[in-house]
Each structure stands twice: as C-alpha cells, then as structure tokens.
Amino acid sequence: MISWFCSFHLASVHILNQALEELMEIKQVRENVLQVHLNGLLQTNDKIALKEITKQLCLENVVGDKIFGTFAENLSFLLEALKKGDRTTSCPVIFILDEFDLFAHHKNQTLLYNLFDISQSAQTPVAVIGLTCRLDILELLEKRVKSRFSHRQIHLMNSFSFSQYLKIFKEQLTLPEAFPDKHFTEKWNETVQGLSEDKNVKDVLLKHFHASKDLRSLHMLLMLALSHITSSRPFIIPTDLIEANHLCSMDSKANIVHGLSVLEICLLIAMKHLNDIYQDEPFNFQMVYNEFQKFIQRKAHSVYNFEKPVVMKAFEHLQQLELVKVMERTSVNTQREYQLVKLLLDNNQIMDALQKYPNCPTDVRQWAASSLSWL
Amino acid sequence: MFPLENAVLCRESQVSTLMALFGERHHFSFPSIFIYGHTASGKTYVMKTLMKTSELPHVIVNCVECFTSRILLEHILNQLNCLTPSKDECTSHIACDSFNDFVRLFKKVTQDQGVDDQTVYIVLDKAEYLREMEANLLPAFLRLQELTNRNVTVIFLSQIVWEKFRPNTGCFEPFIMYFPDYSIGHLQKILSHDHPPEYSADFYAAYINILLGVFYTVCRDLKELRHLAALNFSKYCEPVVKGEANERDTRKLWRNIEPHLKKAMHTVYLREISSSQWEKLQQDDTEMGQLKGLSAHAHVELPYYSKFILIAAYLASYNPTRTDKRFFLKHHGKIKKASFMKKHEKTSNHLLGPKPFPLDRLLAILYSIVDSRVAPTANIFSQINWIIYISTNSTSLCLTLHSISNSCHFHILFIFITSLVTLQLLTLVGHDDQLDGPKYKCTVSLDFVRAIARTVNFDIIKYLYDFL
Numbered sequence: 001m002i003s004w005f006c007s008f009h010l011a012s013v014h015i016l017n018q019a020l021e022e023l024m025e026i027k028q029v030r031e032n033v034l035q036v037h038l039n040g041l042l043q044t045n046d047k048i049a050l051k052e053i054t055k056q057l058c059l060e061n062v063v064g065d066k067i068f069g070t071f072a073e074n075l076s077f078l079l080e081a082l083k084k085g086d087r088t089t090s091c092p093v094i095f096i097l098d099e100f101d102l103f104a105h106h107k108n109q110t111l112l113y114n115l116f117d118i119s120q121s122a123q124t125p126v127a128v129i130g131l132t133c134r135l136d137i138l139e140l141l142e143k144r145v146k147s148r149f150s151h152r153q154i155h156l157m158n159s160f161s162f163s164q165y166l167k168i169f170k171e172q173l174t175l176p177e178a179f180p181d182k183h184f185t186e187k188w189n190e191t192v193q194g195l196s197e198d199k200n201v202k203d204v205l206l207k208h209f210h211a212s213k214d215l216r217s218l219h220m221l222l223m224l225a226l227s228h229i230t231s232s233r234p235f236i237i238p239t240d241l242i243e244a245n246h247l248c249s250m251d252s253k254a255n256i257v258h259g260l261s262v263l264e265i266c267l268l269i270a271m272k273h274l275n276d277i278y279q280d281e282p283f284n285f286q287m288v289y290n291e292f293q294k295f296i297q298r299k300a301h302s303v304y305n306f307e308k309p310v311v312m313k314a315f316e317h318l319q320q321l322e323l324v325k326v327m328e329r330t331s332v333n334t335q336r337e338y339q340l341v342k343l344l345l346d347n348n349q350i351m352d353a354l355q356k357y358p359n360c361p362t363d364v365r366q367w368a369a370s371s372l373s374w375l
Numbered sequence: 376m377f378p379l380e381n382a383v384l385c386r387e388s389q390v391s392t393l394m395a396l397f398g399e400r401h402h403f404s405f406p407s408i409f410i411y412g413h414t415a416s417g418k419t420y421v422m423k424t425l426m427k428t429s430e431l432p433h434v435i436v437n438c439v440e441c442f443t444s445r446i447l448l449e450h451i452l453n454q455l456n457c458l459t460p461s462k463d464e465c466t467s468h469i470a471c472d473s474f475n476d477f478v479r480l481f482k483k484v485t486q487d488q489g490v491d492d493q494t495v496y497i498v499l500d501k502a503e504y505l506r507e508m509e510a511n512l513l514p515a516f517l518r519l520q521e522l523t524n525r526n527v528t529v530i531f532l533s534q535i536v537w538e539k540f541r542p543n544t545g546c547f548e549p550f551i552m553y554f555p556d557y558s559i560g561h562l563q564k565i566l567s568h569d570h571p572p573e574y575s576a577d578f579y580a581a582y583i584n585i586l587l588g589v590f591y592t593v594c595r596d597l598k599e600l601r602h603l604a605a606l607n608f609s610k611y612c613e614p615v616v617k618g619e620a621n622e623r624d625t626r627k628l629w630r631n632i633e634p635h636l637k638k639a640m641h642t643v644y645l646r647e648i649s650s651s652q653w654e655k656l657q658q659d660d661t662e663m664g665q666l667k668g669l670s671a672h673a674h675v676e677l678p679y680y681s682k683f684i685l686i687a688a689y690l691a692s693y694n695p696t697r698t699d700k701r702f703f704l705k706h707h708g709k710i711k712k713a714s715f716m717k718k719h720e721k722t723s724n725h726l727l728g729p730k731p732f733p734l735d736r737l738l739a740i741l742y743s744i745v746d747s748r749v750a751p752t753a754n755i756f757s758q759i760n761w762i763i764y765i766s767t768n769s770t771s772l773c774l775t776l777h778s779i780s781n782s783c784h785f786h787i788l789f790i791f792i793t794s795l796v797t798l799q800l801l802t803l804v805g806h807d808d809q810l811d812g813p814k815y816k817c818t819v820s821l822d823f824v825r826a827i828a829r830t831v832n833f834d835i836i837k838y839l840y841d842f843l
Contacts, residue, residue, distance in 0.1 A: 013521075041515040042475040042522065052475060101544065102511070133545055216548060223405065223550065227395040250553065252411065252536035259413040259556025262592040287726050303592065308820075309645050310593060321413075322535050335818050338728030358558060 011215075012131050012156055016096065034093045040102025046111045049103075050074055057093070071110045072117075079124045092125035100130030104140040112141070116148035158213045165209050165218075170196045172222060173236075184234075191235045200238050204245045211249070221248055253345060256321060257353035262364065263306060263314045265357065266292055269368045271324070271343045272350050282327050282340040285315050289337075295367050302361040312337070382424050384568065385561040386417050389554055393425060396550065397528075400431070400493040404528045405550045406520035409502075409540075411533050412554030415597035418532045419500050421554075426496065432458050432488075433496040438504040444512050448477045451497060455484045474515050478523050485525060495527045502531035506540060513540065517547040559591060566597075566604055574612070578622045582611050585629060589636045594644070603639060606650055610635050610657050675798060680745075681791045682827050685817070686835060687741040688801055689824045692729035692817040694840045696736070702838050703743035723841050725821065731804040731814040738788075744833070 024030045036056045043049035050071065059078055079093070095115055097103055103112055119126040130137075138146060160168070173192045179185045195201050208221060224244035225236055257268070270291035274283045289311055296305045318324045319341070327340040345353075354360060354368055383390055397404050410418050419435075426433040434454040441447035452469040469484070471477050485491045497519070499505065505513045515522065516529045529549075533540075537551050557565065563583055570579030586604055594600065611632045614620040620627040643653045677685065694702065724730070792815070795801045804814045817824075828835040836842050 039522065041511050041518070042473075042478060044473065044475075044509075044511050048473055048475050220548070220550060223396075227392055229395075252538060252551070252553070255553050255555070256411075256413070256534075256536060259416070259595065261595045284726070284728065286728070290726060306593065307641055309647075310640060313645060314593065320534075322539060335728065 013098070015156070016129065016131065020094075032091055034091050036093060036095050038095065038097050038103075040097070040099030044102075046071060046106050049106075049111050054078060072114050075114050075118070079118065079126070092127070095126065095128045097128065097130045100132040101134045101137055101140060103130075104137070109142050109145050113145050113148070116145060120148045158215070160213070162206060162209050165213070166196060166202070166205060168215065169205060169218065169222075172218070188235065195236060195238060195241070198238050201241050204241050208245060208248070217248070221245060224248065251349065251352070253323070253349060254353045254356070256323070257345070257350070258356060258358075260318075261314065262303065262361065263311065264318055265354070265360070266295065266303060266364060266367075267311070267315055267318060268323070268343070268345070268350055269354075269364065270295070272347055272368070275343060275347070282342050284340050285312065285337040288315065299363055299367060301363055303364065382428070383417070383421050384565050385557060386421050386554070389417075389552070390421060390425060392552065393421075394429075397429075397431070397494065401526070402494065403520070403526050404494050406527075406547065407517045407529045407531065407549035408552060409531045409533070409537050409549040410552045410554060411536055413556050413596070414534050415599070416554045416556055417597075418554050422498050422500075422530065422532065426498070431496055432490045432493060433498060435498045435500060438499055438501045438508075442504065442508070444474070444509045445472065447508070447512070448474065452477065452480050452484055455481070455488060455495070458488045458490060474511060481523055481527075482525060485527075491525060493526065495525070496530060497527065498530045498532065500532045502533040503535040503540075505531075510542070514542055514546040517549055521547075556595060557597060559587060562587060562591075562595070562597065562600065566600060569601070571608070575622065579608075581625060581628075582608065582632075585611075585632060586636065589633070590640070590644075593640065599644070602650070603636075603644065606643060606653055607632070607636060607639060607657075609654075675800070677827070678791070679831070680788075681795060682831050683745050683833075684737070684741060684788075684791050685795060685800055685819065686824060686828055686831075686833060687737055687744060688732075688795070688815060688817040689729075689819065689835070690744075690838055691732035691737050691740055693724045694838070695724070698840045699736070699740065702840075703740055725841050729816045729818060731816045733814050734792075734812055737792075737815065744838075 020035070023033075034057060036053055038049060038052060043052050053075075057078060103109070106112075115126065115128050118124055119128055134140070138149075138151075141149065170192060173195070175185045175188050177185075208217065211217070221241070221244050224247055225240040228240045228243075229236065257265075260268070267288055270288045271283070273291055274287060289308060292311065293305075296303060315324070319326070323344055324341050325344055327342055351368065354365060396408065410422075412418055423435060425431075426435075432455075434451050436447060436450055436454075438447065441450050448471045449469060452471055456467070456469060469480060471480055482491075485495055497516075499516065505516075516531075519527050519529050531540075531549065537549070563580070566583045566586075567576065567580045570576055583604060586600065586607070590600060590603060611628060614624070614627055614631050615622060639653070642648045643650060648656075690702075792801065796803055796815070800817070800819050802816045802818050804816050825835060
C-alpha cells in the first residue's frame with residue numbers, strides 16, 4: 001500500500017496514469033493484472049464502493065443475487081472468483097483510491113480495513129494506492145487500519161524556485177511544433193519570449209508566485225489573459241497579464257459592497273462604529289438603527305430619514321448576502337430586531353470599499369472616517 | 376452576435392468573456408466556472424439567453440427547486456435526455472440514487488443524445504444552496520469533467536462570494552467571474568427599455584428618472600425597481616390622461632407622483648400590502664391614509680382592559696425591577712439618585728430587547744396603573760386582598776385568596792393575557808414544567824404601545840425608565 005500526497009491533484013493522477021501506462025506495456029502485466037479505480041467523491045459509502053468494484057472487475061454475473069453476511073465475505077468472494085484455471089494464484093489486482101481521505105470517513109473504515117487486510121495476508125496479490133491532499137492522513141486512520149498499512153508514502157511537493165516558475169510560464173504559453181500554422185507559431189513564440197523578459201510581466205508573476213506556487217493559479221492567470229485574444233488582436237501584450245492579475249486578486253466582498261445601496265452602506269458604517277466603540281461585541285438591529293438615527297439627526301443632509309421597516313429590509317438584505325451573520329440559532333421568542341448579529345467585514349475592507357463606491361454622498365464618507373468623537 | 380447584444384443590455388463585456396471561455400463547440404472549456412454578483416444583476420438571464428441563442432447543449436437547474444441531491448441529479452439527467460427532441464425518450468424517467476450512478480448515466484445519456492463531441496453545460500442557479508446539501512455534491516460538480524472524462528462544464532451562479540463556498544479540505548478551484556452591479560446609468564437604460572408603446576420613450580425616461588431619484592438610495596435591485604415602475608406608471612400618466620397636463624409638464628407630473636412614490640416605499644415596497652391592493656387603491660383614488668397593512672400589528676382593536684394589560688406588560692419588560700417602587704407605589708419616599716440613574720447608554724433596555732417578567736409582577740403593575748382610571752362601579756380589582764399565583768395549567772387556579780367570588784375575574788384576566796399571546800403581542804417564555812409560574816415578554820414596538828396608550832389617555836413615557 002502506498003499513499004501519495006500532492007497539493008496539485010491532477011499532477012498526481014497524471015503521474016499515476018503514466019506509470020500505469022508504462023506498466024501495461026509489459027505483456028505479462030497487461031494480460032494478468034486488473035485495475036480498479038475508486039474515487040472518494042463518487043463512492044460515498046462502502047456499499048456503493050463494493051458495487052463499483054464488482055462492476056469494474058466485471059463480476060456482476062458471478063455475484064448475481066447472492067446475499068452476504070459481512071463486507072469481508074463479499075470482498076473475499078469477489079477476489080476468489082478471480083482465480084485462474086490451473087494456477088493456484090488468482091489475478092493480481094491494483095486498487096487505486098482517489099480522494100483517499102474521504103474513504104477514511106466511511107463507517108468503521110470497513111473498505112480500507114478489508115483491502116489492507118487482504119493485501120497484508122497474502123491471500124490474493126493486491127496492491128492499494130491511495131491519492132490524497134492531506135498530510136495528516138495517517139491520523140485519520142483507525143488503529144487497526146493503520147497497523148495494516150505499509151507506511152510507504154510518496155510526497156509530491158512543489159519545490160521550484162522563481163526562475164523555474166518563469167520557465168514553466170514560458171513553456172505553458174509556447175505553441176508546440178506540431179501546430180498547423182508555422183508562421184503564426186513563430187510570431188507567437190516570439191511574443192511569448194518578449195513577455196518573459198518584460199519587467200512588468202516579471203513583477204506580476206513574482207507577486208503571483210509569492211501568493212501561491214500552485215500551477216493551478218498560474219493556469220487561471222493565463223486563461224484570463226488569453227481570453228482577451230481575438231482575431232483582430234492575436235497576440236498577448238503585457239497589459240493583458242497585468243489586468244488578469246488584477247482580476248485574480250480582486251477582493252470579492254469589496255465587489256459586493258460596491259453594489260449596495262446608500263442606505264445599506266450607512267448601516268455598514270453604523271456597524272463599524274459599534275464595533276469600534278464596543279470592541280467587536282455582537283449587536284442587534286435596534287442598536288444599529290440607533291446609530292443610524294444619531295447620524296441622521298446630527299449630520300446627514302443628503303440621506304433621507306427612512307422609516308424603520310425600510311431600514312429593516314435593507315438590514316435583511318445584508319443578512320441575505322452573508323455580510324452580517326446571526327450569532328446563534330434564533331429561538332422563536334426573540335424578535336428580529338433584537339437578535340444578536342456580527343459583521344463579517346473588517347474596518348479596512350469597509351474603508352477600501354467606500355473609496356471605490358460610486359457617487360458616495362460626502363456626509364456619509366465623513367461619517368465613516370470619523371471616530372469616537374461622535375458620542 | 377447582433378440579436379444577442381440587443382437582448383442583453385449593458386452586459387457586453389461579460390458575454391464576450393464567456394464566449395471566449397467557451398470557445399468552439401468541440402473545445403474543452405474550463406471544468407467549472409463560478410459567477411457571482413448581486414441578485415438581478417443579470418446572471419441567470421444572460422446565461423439563459425447566451426445558451427439559447429448560441430444553441431449550446433445545456434441544462435439549467437435551480438438549487439432551490441431541487442433541494443436534495445437525488446432530485447437535482449435526476450433533474451439534470453432527465454433534462455439532458457430531452458435535449459434532442461424525440462418523443463419516446465423524453466417521457467421515460469431516469470432514476471438516479473447517488474453521484475456514482477450519475478456519472479455512469481451521464482456518460483450514457485450524452486452518448487445517446489449524440490452530444491459527446493461538443494461541450495455540455497450544466498448551469499446550477501442559486502448555487503449557495505448546494506452548501507447545505509450532501510457534502511460531496513459541490514466538490515464533485517467542480518471536478519465533473521475529470522470524473523466523467525467527458526467534455527462538460529459546470530457553471531455556478533450565486534450572490535454569495537466564492538470564499539464562503541470553499542470546503543475546508545480544499546477542492547478544485549473554479550474560474551471565478553464577477554458580474555458587476557448596474558450603475559444608475561445602466562438602470563436608467565434598462566428600465567427605459569420596456570416603455571409601453573402608447574407613450575414616447577422620453578416621457579417614460581423622465582418617469583424612470585423620478586422613480587430612481589426616490590428609490591435609488593434604498594434599493595438597487597433591478598427586479599424590484601421594474602416592479603415599482605410597472606405599478607406606478609398609471610398614476611404618473613393620470614394628469615396627462617385627464618388632460619390636466621401634457622407630456623412635457625415635468626413639474627406638474629413630479630408634484631403628482633412624488634408623494635405617491637413616497638407612500639409606495641412604506642407599503643408596497645415592504646410588501647405590507649399586495650400589488651393588487653395597491654393598484655386598486657390607485658384606481659379608487661381614495662385617500663392614502665387608510666391603508667390596511669398586511670402585518671399583524673397594523674390594525675388591532677383591543678378591548679379596554681387588554682390595552683392596559685399590554686401597557687403593563689410593556690412596562691414590565693422594559694423597566695428594571697428595582698425601579699418598580701418609584702414608578703408604581705403611591706408613596707415611595709426618597710430614592711437615592713446614584714443607584715437609580717443609568718450609567719451607560721448601552722444598557723438602555725430599548726436597545727437590548729424586552730426582558731421576561733413573571734405574572735405576578737404584571738398583575739402588580741396592572742393594579743397600580745388601572746387603580747385610578749376605572750370608575751368605582753367597574754373596579755373589579757377592589758376586592759383583591761392577597762396576591763395570587765396562577766399555575767401554568769390554565770384550567771386550575773391556585774388561590775390563596777379567601778374571597779373566592781372573585782375567582783371568575785381572574786379567569787377573565789387570564790383569558791385576556793392568553794389572547795394577547797395568541798395575537799403575538801406577548802410571548803410565553805420558558806417551558807410548561809417550570810415550577811415558578813409562567814413568564815411573559817412583551818413583543819410590541821414603542822410606537823405601537825404609545826398609540827395604544829394614547830387611546831386610553833395614558834402617558835406611558837412618564838413611566839419608562841429609559842426616558843427619564
């Protein structure tokens with residue numbers, strides 16, 4: 001049994017598939033070895049997993065309608081059925097378990113226990129390969145399962161430096177030789193070379209590299225940049241990458257705040273003030289409304305004094321957007337205005353979002369920037 | 376692209392990005408795309424229109440309608456089955472138990488329908504509800520392309536940001552796209568688009584301008600604004616129809632419609648009255664003052680004693696117990712100011728909510744405030760000599776009072792209190808098996824109880840601790 005760790009899931013699958021391909025080139029392996037591919041996302045319990053194993057080993061007609069007592073009996077029957085004619089050994093089977101950590105959450109880890117047991121007890125030649133992203137996978141395994149595990153682990157980690165990252169960037173964008181239009185390929189690869197030497201592009205890539213070494217996020221960046229390509233503009237320019245980086249690193253909550261109405265913004269500012277004064281203690285709608293009233297009475301010129309139900313509707317909209325969260329499950333007895341809630345934005349986010357808010361009334365902006373001098 | 380541009384206003388760049396991502400039919404696209412933005416920012420509409428005009432094989436599923444994984448998966452498979460119109464295939468229902476079956480059946484159906492050479496799109500609308508369904512659904516849909524090994528792209532539409540979706544153990548990150556909210560100019564353009572043919576576009580645009588002027592600071596939801604625009608247009612046109620003004624008399628039209636729109640904000644915007652009631656009101660041309668709201672507190676006629684019980688309950692909920700002596704005893708003597716005055720604004724009871732009170736406190740306060748207000752002949756409390764406890768079992772009254780002839784008065788009192796609980800003006804707090812008797816809480820607002828108090832000539836503000 002081997003377990004593989006990889007932060008980039010597809011890479012591990014790819015490597016495994018390549019290894020299997022190479023293995024299958026050996027005639028003896030190809031004719032004798034059976035593969036069973038299981039995935040933790042699809043086989044969510046052991047019953048489904050067993051059905052899937054049956055299907056993949058093409059043993060439906062053998063199992064038929066037999067009823068088995070335990071999982072172990074069922075599994076051993078399946079493996080027995082793979083015994084070949086005159087040889088006393090049965091067919092070797094490779095089990096590949098993708099999303100291995102999800103199998104550890106099944107009831108009693110029955111499947112894992114039985115698979116490991118069979119592979120340990122040398123009844124049938126069985127190899128079990130697990131793929132997972134979790135480093136703490138061994139802690140998830142039960143004691144009896146862990147003891148049957150061979151503890152052979154292969155770690156795949158991204159350990160490349162920035163210069164290698166740049167090289168990968170270039171490789172990803174370069175068109176292969178096999179591309180039909182030779183002239184275009186040349187020009188394209190030239191622009192890619194130019195990009196990898198451009199200082200702005202290197203800055204963008206460095207920022208990206210520091211945020212995440214993951215190749216997946218690099219792919220996302222490149223996808224965004226490539227989506228600007230049209231037939232009228234067939235080559236990537238550095239601005240595309242800068243824009244793509246900007247889109248990648250957007251604060252999504254700030255975008256949501258951008259679309260709020262002025263009344264909702266006022267409520268956010270009122271909540272911000274409550275947090276400042278009372279050190280992040282939870283508050284309720286009545287307190288927020290009170291703060292809002294203070295603003296209206298003292299300093300507002302452009303914001304109309306809306307009635308309480310209208311303000312309540314705006315507050316509920318903020319709850320719907322999950323910018324404001326109720327603290328505990330509401331008991332039927334508490335009125336909506338008195339339920340304790342918490343704001344899920346911090347002060348910096350609010351102030352940044354206000355900067356970009358279109359047509360923000362000046363008195364609202366000033367109110368946001370003012371501090372305890374209010375009281 | 377021309378019909379598409381006309382159908383989808385103000386969303387040209389989003390459409391072009393999506394078209395660029397989709398590519399040619401047989402190209403593999405990104406396995407999953409996550410689109411977020413406010414409600415009514417056009418996500419579902421753009422997706423539907425794009426799929427239809429480009430004739431891409433797609434399935435649109437609403438996660439509110441399909442709230443369990445089984446319903447969701449079966450819906451997708453059955454819709455896929457009906458992609459190419461063929462009568463007998465559409466009628467047979469595909470059953471699907473688990474995601475494992477779904478993967479197998481998906482491969483089969485796409486092959487049968489002949490779409491396995493082009494990208495199939497699965498659009499999950501209101502995707503935030505996926506978080507509450509089975510835990511494997513969201514990660515599995517994100518990777519559907521890999522799991523099925525087919526050309527499929529799953530598109531998630533939601534108003535909640537992606538960070539709140541991400542499972543703790545990580546998942547395949549989708550391509551995230553943002554649909555920005557409409558600016559006021561965009562809203563003006565889109566709303567002016569559906570002007571009725573009898574009037575000119577300029578006339579309608581002026582109306583939309585006024586509407587936005589009133590509602591824009593409160594609400595930017597396109598659907599709400601459209602609804603309000605449709606409801607109030609006939610009122611706007613009234614002066615023109617009656618001949619009092621022509622289309623260009625903007626000031627007259629404004630003066631006519633502005634108070635009407637302000638009234639709309641308090642009623643139909645809040646769904647206090649239904650749209651049909653609103654339209655009827657406009658036609659009847661009645662005075663807007665008598666609007667009957669839908670919410671329970673708008674119009675309640677209470678009997679005389681119930682009003683006092685409610686007032687007493689409000690005082691019991693919002694005054695601290697230690698202040699009862701000062702407010703409700705005739706001769707309370709001197710009370711030290713220091714212990715009495717509130718220290719901190721935050722502890723104002725009106726900010727924290729009503730507190731529960733036991734029944735005997737309610738009765739004591741009630742006795743105190745009713746005492747001087749009722750004509751001697753009707754003074755039903757004059758025979759009280761002792762405080763009584765009413766047990767939680769309403770059919771048995773436990774009296775320590777020796778004048779049993781008064782027991783029927785307390786039955787009535789209890790009935791009044793229970794009726795207030797049924798009207799949800801009071802709530803019963805705690806469980807039936809508590810030994811120290813029932814506790815209540817007053818759940819009405821200050822404005823409501825002030826209105827009630829005014830009808831019985833009782834100045835409630837004088838008795839409230841928070842208003843000292």
